[in-house]
Amino acid sequence: MIQALTLILCGASAEYRPVDIVAESSLSLESSIAMTTAQPEEMEALPPTWGKEGTSRWGFSGGFAKDLKESKNTLGLLGVEYEYFVNDNLSLDLGLFFMDIDQVDTNVSGLNFTLQLRWHFITKESWSMFIEGGAGLLRTSKDAPSSGSAFNFTPQAGVGFSFDIGNNNRWLIGTKWFHISNANTYSSNPGRDSLMIWTGISFPF
Secondary structure: OHHHHHHHHHHHHHHOOOOOHHHHHHHHHHHHHHHHHOOOOOOOOOOOOOOOOOOEEEEEEEEEEEEOOOOOOEEEEEEEEEEEEEEOOEEEEEEEEEEEEEOOOOOEEEEEEEEEEEEEEEEOOOEEEEEEEEEEEEEEEEEEOOOOEEEEEOOEEEEEEEEEOOOOOEEEEEEEEEEEEOOOOOOOOOOEEEEEEEEEEEEEO
């Protein structure tokens, strides 16, 4: 009887292991904190918020216009723009456009450099409404209008909308008054006023 009791006690003592409650609790707590605070080494950079001061964008656009006095006189342009937001929702835009001018006498082509301000005075989550205005320098292969000069100024002003199309990209569409004139720097200055419809895509840098 005594021998049997001795064997039972020896077996029980061999399987028993004391548990360190403090150590186990600390280990579990450290594991939980490590899992909670673990982050990827590199976080994916979010695109800058559209229209915020100090942000830059680029894009391309094109337009078509008709002379307000002579409907047979039309022009088309296609080019690129750089936008810098000098304030929230107010951008300074630089553009360089190739222009093709159809006129009664001789059709001409040229380059138009533009500088203008665009103010998005109504801004919603997915769209905005803007007004814009500025001027440019136009150099053409021949006189435009035909009785004018090959060097002209291009003041312009208009209104339009922008729409969010995903990934911080914007689709713009608008209409504007577009003027061609040499500001009386030549002997003849017939001038030309057109109504233009244009559209473009704007991308973040």
